[in-house]
Each structure stands twice: as structure tokens, then as C-alpha cells.
Amino acid sequence: MAVSLGFHIILAALxxxxxxxxxxxxxxxxxxxxxDALILAKRWSKVMAVLFAVGAVSxxxxxxxxxxxxxxxxxxxxxxxxxxxxxxxxxxxLEAIFLAIYLYGWKHLSxxxxxxxxxxxxxxxxxxxxxIVSVNGWMNSPAGFTTGSDGTVSNVxxxxxxxxxxxxxxxxxxxxxxxxxxGFLVASVYAxxxxxxxxDHLHRIGFAIPFVVGALAAPLQVVVGDAATxxxxxxxxxxxxxxxxxxxxxxxxxxxxxGVLVDGEVRGALEVPGLASFLGxxxxxxxVPGLDSVVPADRPPAVNLVHWSFQLMVGIGIGLLALGIWFxxxxxxxxxxxxxxxxxxxxxxxxxGAVAAMELGxxxxxxxxxxxxxxxxxxxxxxxxxxxxxxxxxxxxxVVYLILxxxxxxxxxxxxxxxxxxxxxTGPYGPPEAVPR
Amino acid sequence: MxxxxxxxxxxxxGVSAYGVFGGADFGAGIWDLQAGGPQRxxxxxxxxxxxxxxxxxxxxxxxxxxxxxxxxxxxxxFAAIASTMLxxxxxxxxxxxxxxxxxxxxxxxxxxxxxxVFGAVFAGSSALTPFFLGTVAGGxxxxxxxxxxxxxxxxxxxxxxxxxxxxxxxxxxxAYLAAVLVTQDAHRSGDDDLAEYFRRRALVTGAxxxxxxxxxxxxxxxxAPNLFDRLLSARGIPILAASALAGLASMWLLRTRRVVxxxxxxxxxxxxxxxxxxxGQYPWLLDRQMAVSDAAASDPVLWALIAAxxxxxxxxxxxxxxxxxxxxxxxxxxxGVAERTSTEVLLQRYQTGG
Numbered sequence: 001m002a003v004s005l006g007f008h009i010i011l012a013a014l015x016x017x018x019x020x021x022x023x024x025x026x027x028x029x030x031x032x033x034x035x036d037a038l039i040l041a042k043r044w045s046k047v048m049a050v051l052f053a054v055g056a057v058s059x060x061x062x063x064x065x066x067x068x069x070x071x072x073x074x075x076x077x078x079x080x081x082x083x084x085x086x087x088x089x090x091x092x093x094l095e096a097i098f099l100a101i102y103l104y105g106w107k108h109l110s111x112x113x114x115x116x117x118x119x120x121x122x123x124x125x126x127x128x129x130x131x132i133v134s135v136n137g138w139m140n141s142p143a144g145f146t147t148g149s150d151g152t153v154s155n156v157x158x159x160x161x162x163x164x165x166x167x168x169x170x171x172x173x174x175x176x177x178x179x180x181x182x183g184f185l186v187a188s189v190y191a192x193x194x195x196x197x198x199x200d201h202l203h204r205i206g207f208a209i210p211f212v213v214g215a216l217a218a219p220l221q222v223v224v225g226d227a228a229t230x231x232x233x234x235x236x237x238x239x240x241x242x243x244x245x246x247x248x249x250x251x252x253x254x255x256x257x258x259g260v261l262v263d264g265e266v267r268g269a270l271e272v273p274g275l276a277s278f279l280g281x282x283x284x285x286x287x288v289p290g291l292d293s294v295v296p297a298d299r300p301p302a303v304n305l306v307h308w309s310f311q312l313m314v315g316i317g318i319g320l321l322a323l324g325i326w327f328x329x330x331x332x333x334x335x336x337x338x339x340x341x342x343x344x345x346x347x348x349x350x351x352x353g354a355v356a357a358m359e360l361g362x363x364x365x366x367x368x369x370x371x372x373x374x375x376x377x378x379x380x381x382x383x384x385x386x387x388x389x390x391x392x393x394x395x396x397x398x399v400v401y402l403i404l405x406x407x408x409x410x411x412x413x414x415x416x417x418x419x420x421x422x423x424x425x426t427g428p429y430g431p432p433e434a435v436p437r
Numbered sequence: 438m439x440x441x442x443x444x445x446x447x448x449x450x451g452v453s454a455y456g457v458f459g460g461a462d463f464g465a466g467i468w469d470l471q472a473g474g475p476q477r478x479x480x481x482x483x484x485x486x487x488x489x490x491x492x493x494x495x496x497x498x499x500x501x502x503x504x505x506x507x508x509x510x511x512x513x514x515f516a517a518i519a520s521t522m523l524x525x526x527x528x529x530x531x532x533x534x535x536x537x538x539x540x541x542x543x544x545x546x547x548x549x550x551x552x553x554v555f556g557a558v559f560a561g562s563s564a565l566t567p568f569f570l571g572t573v574a575g576g577x578x579x580x581x582x583x584x585x586x587x588x589x590x591x592x593x594x595x596x597x598x599x600x601x602x603x604x605x606x607x608x609x610x611x612a613y614l615a616a617v618l619v620t621q622d623a624h625r626s627g628d629d630d631l632a633e634y635f636r637r638r639a640l641v642t643g644a645x646x647x648x649x650x651x652x653x654x655x656x657x658x659x660x661a662p663n664l665f666d667r668l669l670s671a672r673g674i675p676i677l678a679a680s681a682l683a684g685l686a687s688m689w690l691l692r693t694r695r696v697v698x699x700x701x702x703x704x705x706x707x708x709x710x711x712x713x714x715x716x717g718q719y720p721w722l723l724d725r726q727m728a729v730s731d732a733a734a735s736d737p738v739l740w741a742l743i744a745a746x747x748x749x750x751x752x753x754x755x756x757x758x759x760x761x762x763x764x765x766x767x768x769x770x771x772x773g774v775a776e777r778t779s780t781e782v783l784l785q786r787y788q789t790g791g
Contacts, residue, residue, distance in 0.1 A: 029780070030787055038780040053541035056494050057534045063504045064530045068523050071516035071586045074508055078516065079734030082509020086745040089502050093753040096494040097760045104491045104769035107779065111787035120756075156734065158741040385520045386587045393527045400531055404538060411542040418545065 003398045004061055007405060009362060010355055011055030012132070015095070016125035016175065017182020018048045021210045023118045028209070030115060036202040040209070042106060043419050044186070045118075047412065049103045054408055056096065058401075065397075069390065072383035073373055076153055080145050081138050083158035084131040091128030095121055126175065130167070133174045137166035139374050140365065141235050147377070166235065169228045170365075176221040177361065181354045183214025184320060188351030189416075194344050204337060211347065214354065215324030221317060226279065233280040236375060237289040238299055239368035242306040244276045245269065246290040253277045253288035257311065260304045300370045309363040316357040323350055440740070441733035444510045447746050448503060449715050453708045455499035457614065460607075460707065462496050464615025465489045466536055466563020467608070468638070469556065475549055482556070484631055488622045491769045493540070495757060497533070502749075510742055511732045513584060514722040518573070521582045521589030525569040532566030535559070567611045568604035572596070575603030578714055579661035580724025598660040602653045609649055610707055613642035617687070617703040621696050626767070636691060643688050643703070650684075650710070663724055668717040676716050680709035 022044045029037035063085075066074055098120040105114045138144075144161025145153050190198075190207035232240040241247075245256040247264050253276040259269020274284035281288065291299050300306055323346055330338040338344075373380040384390070438446075465485045472478030472485075489496075508515035519526060539559035546552045572595040576582060579599035582589045594600075616639035623632035657665045667673060683706035690699035718724070722732050733739065763769050 030784070033784055035780045035784060038783060042780065050541045050545070053494060054538045056497065057537035060497060060501055060533055061530045063501050064519065064526050066504075066508065066519075068519045068526055071520040074519075075513045075516035075586070078508040078512025079510070079738045082505065082512075082734070082738065083741045083745065085505040086502075086509060086742060087748070089498065089505050090745060090749045090753055092501065093495065093498045093749065094756055096498055097753065097756045100491040100495060101760055101763060101769065105763070106783065108768040109763075111783055115787070154735070156738050158738050385523065388587075388591055390523065393523060396527065396531070400534060404534065407542060408538070411545055414545045414547050417547075 003401050004058060004065060006359060006362065007401045008055065008058040008062060009358065010181070011051055011058060012129070013178035013181040013358060014048070014051050014185070015055050016129050016178035017180075017213065018044065018051070018186070019099070019118060019121040019125055020179065021182055021186055021213055022048060023122055024209050024213070025205070026115060026118060028205070030111075034205070037205055037209075039202060040206050045099075045103050045106075047415060049099065050411060050415065051408075052096070052099055054404065056092075058404075059092070061397075068393070069385050070373070070383045071385050073378050076151075077145075077374065077378070080142075080153065080156050080158065080161045081135050084134045084162045087162075088128050088131035091124040091131065095124035095128065098124070125178075129175055129178060130171045131162070133171045134162050134164065134167035136365070137168075137170045138162075138164045140170070140369060141166035142374055142377055166231070169224065169231060172224045173221070173228045173361075176217045176224055177354075177358045179217040180214045180221060180320065181351075181358050183210045183212070183217065184347075184354040185210075185351035187211035187214060188348050191344050191347035191350070195341070195348060207347070208337065211324075211327055214320065214350070215327050218317065218321040218324045222321060225314070225317065230280055230282075233288065236369065238291060238294045239306070239365070240280060241289060241291045241293065242300045242303045242368050243310040243364060244280075244288075245303065245307040246276065246288060247292065248290040249287065249293050250290065251277070251287045252285050253280075253290075255279065256307075259307075261307070298371065300368055302367050302370070306364055306368040309360040309367070313357045313360040313364060316353045316360070319346075320350055320354060320357070323347065439730065439733075440736055440743075441510070441729050444506065444733070444739055444742055445715075445719075445729060447742070448506045448510070449712065451499050451503040451506060452715075453711050455496075455503060456610075456707055456711050457704050458492070458496035459499055460567065460611040461614045461618050462489050462493045463536075463563045463567045463608075464611035464613070465619065466540075466560045467612045468615060468619070468635070470560035470564055475553065480628070480631060481634070484619065484623055484626070484628060487626070488619050488764075491764050492760060493537075495760060497537070500533075506742060510734050510739060511722055511729075512734060514727055514732045516586065517584045517588065517723060517727070518577055518582050520587035521591070521594050522573045522576060523587065524591060525572045525576075525595040529566050529569040529573070532562040532569065536562040536566065563611075564608060567607040569595075571604035571607030572600035573603075574607070574714060575600030577723070578603070578664050578718055579657075580663060580721075580726075582723050584723055584727050598656050599664075602649070602656045606646065606649050606653065606710070609642055609646045610710070613639060613646050614703060614707055616642055617691070617696070617700055620691075621700055624696060625765075632696070636694070636696065639699075639703075640688065640691050643684070643691065646706075647684050647688075650680075664717045667719070668713065672719070673713060673716045676709050676713045680706055680713060683709060 022041050025037045025044065026041040028034055029041060098117050101109070102114065102117040102121060105117060109117075138161055141164050142161075143164040144157040144159070146155045147153055187207050187210040190203050190210075193203050194207065229240070229243070232243070244253070245259055245261055245266055246253055247261060247266065252274045254271035254273045255275030256266060257270040257272070259266050261267075277286040277288050278284045280286065291303065323343070326338060326343055327347075330336060369375055371379050371381070373383045465488060469478075469482055469485050472481040504515075536559050539555040539562070543552050543555035543559060546555050576589075576595045576597065576599070579597065581594040581597065581600075616635045620632050620635040620639055623629070623635060657668070668677065683702045687699045687702035687706060690696070690702060720729050721727065722729055
């Protein structure tokens with residue numbers, strides 16, 4: 001499940017962010033009569049289609065896995081969290097339909113109507129990500145039902161479950177992450193091109209359009225990310241303590257940079273006094289709950305992993321923010337792209353960095369919640385399937401996803417080759433003379 | 438009708454839509470599999486790709502729809518089915534991954550040998566996936582899934598006579614549906630020889646489907662007596678009769694080359710089989726162990742599901758109809774056109790409002 005989610009999250013992020021970038025290129029093409037921008041929109045729509053196909057099937061698998069792997073969560077709580085999933089289904093429907101029309105409509109549809117069909121794709125991505133993230137928010141801050149003393153669930157309020165306290169901030173965090181990943185990842189392809197000497201108009205706007213999206217999302221992400229962290233101190237104190245590496249409840253808690261927790265002691269860390277208190281409570285002297293605020297059985301088992309994932313995510317995010325500012329300054333002062341080769345080297349890495357930051361953030365929130373799968377209610381061990389074949393199945397899933405990941409990347413490279421040589425794609429396969437039209 | 442029954446009807450609408458649209462997709466893959474080498478099969482494959490290219494993803498959203506509605510409205514039943522059916526569902530899931538991604542990659546794979554590999558993966562998994570889904574249906578219908586976390590047998594729950602019947606019928610029906618639908622597509626694009634090619638195949642698979650259904654009657658009587666009895670009740674008989682009539686009518690229409698009407702009756706024959714399964718199982722979700730009324734979620738949840746269905750009906754269904762209409766009219770062309778000239782044409786058309 002972790003592997004398939006970790007895989008799907010990349011495709012989901014691209015499914016949310018890529019349509020926006022394509023929309024911007026398409027708009028620029030029509031407004032400024034820029035054929036290069038239209039070529040980009042068209043190429044990107046094809047890339048999007050392939051990624052969307054892989055995302056669609058990997059998303060389908062996740063809905064299978066929910067029941068196959070987690071009957072102990074879906075049985076008692078499937079009804080509580082079902083509503084956002086169904087609404088996500090509606091968004092996904094719209095996304096699939098309009099993406100197909102946009103992708104295949106370049107030639108025969110009216111140019112105006114065709115342009116309009118990309119808008120529902122962008123909106124469906126924005127809506128759909130709320131529904132899905134609200135489920136994760138619910139796992140962190142369950143709401144919308146009452147449990148009896150015997151553990152039975154009653155008074156289910158699906159709307160209350162969907163609009164749980166964590167949903168809003170987690171949603172914004174994920175939406176911005178999706179825009180950062182899409183923006184920096186697409187831009188990094190053209191940054192590599194720049195380093196290889198491809199610096200014509202098409203490659204310049206191919207870099208600038210997505211990079212602007214990432215660069216504008218990055219500063220907003222700092223604000224949202226800070227809010228997402230601060231609310232944990234009350235909602236999930238153990239997760240907060242693991243992220244900040246605080247074994248004991250203390251006043252004036254330090255921000256711990258680096259370091260590992262060995263036998264309950266923090267070693268090798270750089271500590272900034274009071275900063276964790278400030279980040280959590282907006283007060284340098286505030287008392288912050290440590291890991292000892294929950295009983296040992298309820299503490300995350302992999303504290304160091306949570307801490308390091310969190311700090312690396314923040315570090316990469318700040319790096320991306322700085323790179324974005326560099327870009328925006330160059331645009332503002334010289335109305336041109338940055339010239340330094342170091343900017344381009346870093347920009348070429350920004351895509352991978354953004355993906356890594358997103359995955360690390362996901363590790364932080366998921367591992368940080370352990371041993372719970374639903375905070376305070378269902379332990380992961382209780383939720384997992386008791387079927388005999390479960391380990392073999394999980395292994396097979398991992399292998400299939402690894403292969404799929406490798407092939408997806410290769411397919412994208414084949415596509416890039418086709419774009420570079422300008423070779424036309426015809427039918428499924430067969431010698432050209434045998435294929436009609 | 439109780440609220441739970443309304444939801445059940447909604448789920449069955451989803452099952453029917455997936456059976457028809459998703460089924461035709463799988464069927465297209467099956468015909469791709471037997472189309473022959475690159476030279477001989479090229480036109481058949483090109484036609485199939487044109488038919489399903491723009492619509493296949495939307496078609497498979499119905500499956501997600503069914504799964505999500507099932508787990509929301511009947512969570513304990515979903516957990517029981519999915520955990521007991523771990524193996525066939527995993528295999529179906531792999532099939533879905535492989536066929537979708539191989540189909541998307543094939544276009545771009547460059548050399549013909551590479552495209553053949555992706556083509557074979559797409560086509561092979563298209564044939565296997567409906568089989569596994571059919572075995573799941575058979576296992577549930579014959580009462581082999583008990584309530585609880587993976588409480589059923591990991592193997593015999595889906596390797597049994599009714600499951601094999603379900604799987605076989607699913608594969609044949611997919612091939613049949615696709616053949617009928619593609620016959621019409623070939624007519625429209627003026628490929629009369631391909632229309633004839635698929636019409637012949639529709640007749641053969643239609644006959645096979647009818648034969649399987651007939652054999653199935655005896656299989657069910659021996660292997661799933663409860664289901665059999667409920668099928669032969671006042672609720673089941675009319676549906677079975679409608680199915681048989683629609684099936685026979687489509688054979689006759691195909692023979693006499695009235696393909697447009699044959700499409701309708703072929704769809705009806707498939708949908709009635711699925712509703713027959715539903716009627717045969719009602720009022721049980723899990724045969725004699727979990728009734729619809731016992732397993733249903735509370736009313737607020739069911740109302741929320743109805744609201745979501747209304748949203749889908751208002752937003753997604755018109756969009757879906759538009760997509761199918763555009764595909765039917767041939768307005769959704771191929772993706773590959775020489776780039777620079779085509780974008781300049783597009784700009785001109787935009788400026789002149791075309």
C-alpha cells in the first residue's frame with residue numbers, strides 16, 4: 001500500500017498541476033499568437049494523457065487495496081469516510097472526460113470550445129485533491145461520528161467527517177505541493193535542455209511557464225506548512241514531538257536541527273533554544289509536549305525517520321523557495337532568465353527535489369501517526385488483512401510498481417525523442433503502408 | 438423501497454455501465470490479441486484504437502464508482518468480499534494496471550518489436566482481467582464469502598464451478614459486446630470489410646455466450662442452489678426471459694445486418710444478465726449471512742451518497758454523453774499531426790472564430 005500510494009502521489013500531483021501549466025501555455029499561445037506556446041500545450045497534453053492513464057490505473061488499484069489490505073479499517077469506518085471518495089469519483093470522471101476531449105480535440109473541435117475544455121480538467125483536479133486529502137485529514141483528526149464503549153460506530157455524519165479539522169490545512173498543503181512538483185518537474189526538463197544548449201524561444205517559455213507556477217507556490221507553501229505543523233501540537237502531539245525530536249515535555253523547547261534519538265537521548269544535534277515552542281505555540285517560553293506525553297505503546301516507532309523526513313522536506317522547500325526568488329528577481333530586474341550556470345544546474349535538480357520533498361512530507365505524516373492508522377482509534381495492526389496471501393500480494397504489488405515506474409520514465413523519454421525529431425505518431429503499430437490514414 | 442435499496446439500484450446502474458462500457462474496452466483488447474501479425478492486424482488494431490482511445494479511461498471510472506459506493510454503503514460487506522477475494526482481485530488489479538499503461542505506452546514505443554510487446558501485454562491482460570472479475574462475481578453469488586476479515590477460503594472462494602462460469606461468461610460477453618459495437622464503428626468510417634470481419638466475430642461470440650448461459654443453468658442448479666431458486670422466482674424469471682429474448686434478437690439482427698439496432702439489443706442482453714445476478718442474490722449481500730438491510734450504513738451516509746449521485750448525474754453524465762457524441766461523430770481525431778503547421782492553423786481558426 002505504501003509503495004502504491006507513494007507512486008500514485010507523484011502521478012496525482014502531476015494530474016493536479018500539469019493541466020494548470022498546460023492551460024497557461026495554451027492561454028499564452030492564443031493571447032500572444034505564439035505558436036511555440038501552443039506546441040508546448042499540445043505536447044504537454046500528450047504527456048499528461050500518458051501520465052493520467054498510469055495515474056488512473058494506479059488509482060483504481062488503490063480502491064481495490066483499501067478493502068483487500070485494510071478490512072479492519074474499511075469495515076467499521078468505510079461509511080464514515082465514503083462520501084469524499086465518491087465525490088472524488090465524480091471529479092475524476094470529469095477530469096477523464098474533459099482531458100480526453102482536450103487531447104483528441106485539437107484538430108476538429110472549434111478552437112474556442114477546445115480551449116475551454118481544459119478548464120474543467122484544472123478545476124476537477126483542484127476539487128478532487130480536496131476530497132482525497134480530506135480522507136487523510138480524517139485519519140489524522142477523525143470526526144463525524146461517535147463511538148460507543150464497545151467500539152461500535154454510531155451517529156455517522158459524513159459531511160462532518162469530510163470537513164474534519166485537519167482537512168483544510170492539509171488540503172492547501174497538498175495542493176501547493178502538487179503545483180510545486182508539477183512546476184519544478186516540468187521546468188527541470190527544460191533546464192536540462194538549457195544546459196545542453198537548447199535555448200530557443202520554445203525551450204525558454206517551456207522552462208518559464210512551469211517554473212513561475214512552482215516559484216509562486218513555494219512562498220505560500222511556507223505559510224501553509226507552518227500552519228499545518230503548528231496545529232499538530234494539540235491534534236497529534238506525538239507526531240509533533242517526533243518531527244521536532246523532543247523526547248521530554250519541556251518549556252522553551254529547542255528546535256533540533258539534525259541529530260538522532262538514541263536510548264531516549266538526542267545526540268549530534270544543533271539546537272536553537274525556544275524555537276520549537278515558538279513554532280508550535282507562537283511563544284518562545286511555551287511548554288511543548290514531548291514523546292513522553294503519550295504512553296510508550298502509542299509513540300511512533302521510527303522517531304528518527306519522522307524527524308529526518310520532516311527536516312529534509314523543510315530544507316528542500318526552502319531551497320526551492322530561494323531558487324524561485326532568484327528566478328523572479330532576474331525576471332523583475334532584467335526581464336530575462338537568470339544567466340548563471342549554477343541557477344540552471346540547480347533548476348535541473350529542482351524537479352527531483354520537489355518530488356523528494358513531497359514524498360518526505362508524506363512519510364512524515366504517515367510514519368508520524370504510527371502506531372495508528374486512524375489516530376487514536378484504529379491501530380495499523382488491527383486494520384490489516386488477516387488473509388494468508390497478504391505478504392506475497394504486497395510483494396507482487398511492489399515489484400509491479402517498480403517495473404511500471406521504470407517503464408513510465410522510459411516512455412516519457414521516448415516521447416521526448418519523438419518531439420525532438422518531429423516524428424509523427426500514427427496508429428498502434430504496423431508498417432506505415434498497412435496503417436490507414 | 439428503502440434507502441438501502443435505492444443505493445443498491447445506484448450501485449447496479451454502475452455495475453451495468455461498467456459491464457457495458459468497461460466490458461467493450463476489455464473486448465477491444467481481446468480482438469487486438471487475435472488480430473494477427475503487424476502487417477495483417479494493422480487495420481484492425483487501428484480501428485480498435487480509434488474506437489476506445491478517447492473513452493477508455495472514462496469507462497473505467499465506473500469500476501471506481503462501484504467500489505466506492507459499495508464500501509460506503511455496505512462497508513462490512515465490502516471488507517469481507519475484498520479480503521476473501523484477495524487473489525482474484527489482486528490479479529484483476531494487475532490486469533487493469535498492465536492493460537491501461539501498456540495501451541498508453543504502445544503509441545510511443547517507437548520500434549515495431551517494442552510496440553508488439555506492449556500490444557501483447559495490453560491485449561493479454563484485457564482478456565484475463567474480466568475473467569478474474571467474473572470469478573469474484575461467481576464466488577459472491579454462490580455464497581462463498583462469509584462476513585469478516587478474510588474469513589472465506591483464499592482459493593475455493595473463486596476457484597469453483599460458479600466462479601469459472603462467471604469468468605468465462607464475462608470474457609465471452611466482453612468480446613461479443615466489443616465486436617457488435619466496433620462493427621458499427623467500422624461501417625461509419627467506411628471500412629466495410631472490417632465491419633464484416635467484426636460482424637462474423639460478433640455472431641460467433643454471441644452464439645458462444647448463449648451456449649455458456651445455457652450450460653450455466655445446470656452449473657448453477659448443481660453448485661449454487663440458493664441462487665438458482667431465487668433466479669427461478671417471480672423476480673428472476675422476467676429478467677432471464679428478457680435476456681434470452683434480447684440475445685436471440687441481436688443474433689437475428691446481426692445476421693440480417695441491422696447493426697445499429699443490434700447494438701441496443703446486445704447491450705440489453707448484457708445488462709439483463711447483470712440484473713439477473715442482482716435479482717438472484719437479493720435480499721442477500723452475502724448469501725444467507727448478511728442481508729442488504731443489515732449491512733447498510735446509516736441514513737445520513739446513504740443520503741450523502743444519493744447527493745453525490747445527483748452531482749454525478751448533473752455534472753458527469755452530460756459530459757460523458759458529449760464525449761461519446763464527439764467520438765461517434767469522429768470529431769476526436771488522432772493525436773499525431775505535424776506540429777508547427779497544425780498550431781498555426783489553430784491560431785488562424787481561433788482568430789476567425791472557427
